[in-house]
Amino acid sequence: MTVVTVEKDYESLSLIMLAEFDAPLERVWELWADPRQLERWWGPPTHPSTVVTHDLAVGGEVTYFMTDPDGRRSHGRWRVTSVDPPRALAFTDGFADPDGTLRPGTPRTEVRVQLAEHDGGTRMDLRFTFESGAHMEQLDRLGAFDVFPQSVGQMDAVIHAS
Amino acid sequence: MVVSASDDEVDRLFHALADTTRRDILQRCIGGEPSVSRLADLYPMSFAAVQKHVAVLERAGLVTKERRGREQLVHTDGDAVTRARTVLDELEAAWRGRVDRMADLLGERRR
Numbered sequence: 151m152t153v154v155t156v157e158k159d160y161e162s163l164s165l166i167m168l169a170e171f172d173a174p175l176e177r178v179w180e181l182w183a184d185p186r187q188l189e190r191w192w193g194p195p196t197h198p199s200t201v202v203t204h205d206l207a208v209g210g211e212v213t214y215f216m217t218d219p220d221g222r223r224s225h226g227r228w229r230v231t232s233v234d235p236p237r238a239l240a241f242t243d244g245f246a247d248p249d250g251t252l253r254p255g256t257p258r259t260e261v262r263v264q265l266a267e268h269d270g271g272t273r274m275d276l277r278f279t280f281e282s283g284a285h286m287e288q289l290d291r292l293g294a295f296d297v298f299p300q301s302v303g304q305m306d307a308v309i310h311a312s
Numbered sequence: 313m314v315v316s317a318s319d320d321e322v323d324r325l326f327h328a329l330a331d332t333t334r335r336d337i338l339q340r341c342i343g344g345e346p347s348v349s350r351l352a353d354l355y356p357m358s359f360a361a362v363q364k365h366v367a368v369l370e371r372a373g374l375v376t377k378e379r380r381g382r383e384q385l386v387h388t389d390g391d392a393v394t395r396a397r398t399v400l401d402e403l404e405a406a407w408r409g410r411v412d413r414m415a416d417l418l419g420e421r422r423r
Contacts, residue, residue, distance in 0.1 A: 152415040153408055156402050163329050165403055169411045173418040180416050191413035194406075259403070274411070278403060280326065 154273075163280035175265050178272045179236035182206070182263065189214065197224075203250065204239045206233050212241070213250040229251055231260075239263045326393065328372035333357075334365050341375050345385040 157166040158288030171178055181187050185204035199215040204212045212228040227246035233239050244258040264275040318376045328334055333355060340346050348366055352359040366386055369375045
């Protein structure tokens with residue numbers, strides 16, 4: 151399996167995931183740094199993603215949308231908080247309006263990515279923390295998890311079919 | 313994606329857990345059954361402020377208050393903690409999917 155370990159802290163809603171790949175570090179970095187490669191893995195097959203803008207600089211943004219089976223788009227945006235190519239990236243991922251503006255009051259996920267050479271391949275350390283916007287109560291609809299894949303089992307099936 | 317909590321419930325949950333003090337209060341309630349006044353002693357804030365934090369956790373369904381004598385005891389609601397788990401489990405499933413697809417793009421065909 152690619153995912154090596156997962157640690158979850160249910161009280162602080164944080165998650166740590168370690169994964170290993172049989173690929174050089176620079177190649178793994180490209181999956182994040184190249185928008186055309188990023189969009190091939192960001193959204194699940196049921197909700198393919200399209201990266202609209204992509205600027206991996208501190209303060210830069212990545213805007214994207216995912217399209218559901220009915221053709222509806224849900225938009226998201228990263229705000230890059232730190233970057234050290236090709237080894238580290240941190241960003242806040244949140245829900246956005248179609249023009250890329252972050253929707254106030256919607257939950258955000260802080261994501262930290264670290265890559266390191268390991269055993270002839272690459273180890274990827276992912277850390278996630280949920281954040282909430284200030285005006286959560288005013289949010290009419292969340293729809294937060296529509297875009298997430300159904301289950302790992304189904305993902306495996308997709309991968310094997312490809 | 314099947315989500316066991318409604319959108320409103322998820323909203324309240326996020327809001328409740330977005331604050332460090334509230335997360336700390338929740339953790340203490342999981343470990344025991346502190347009173348509101350005991351909690352108020354633990355933080356550099358007024359009794360009223362702590363009471364407000366507890367109320368937010370209560371609205372999110374994470375804790376319930378129970379009056380016992382002169383004390384108000386706070387304890388966790390198992391179902392809401394389960395919903396918090398669901399949120400995190402879904403994040404995990406999402407990223408397991410993403411990592412699998414990354415491996416796929418890297419040309420790995422393990423197993």
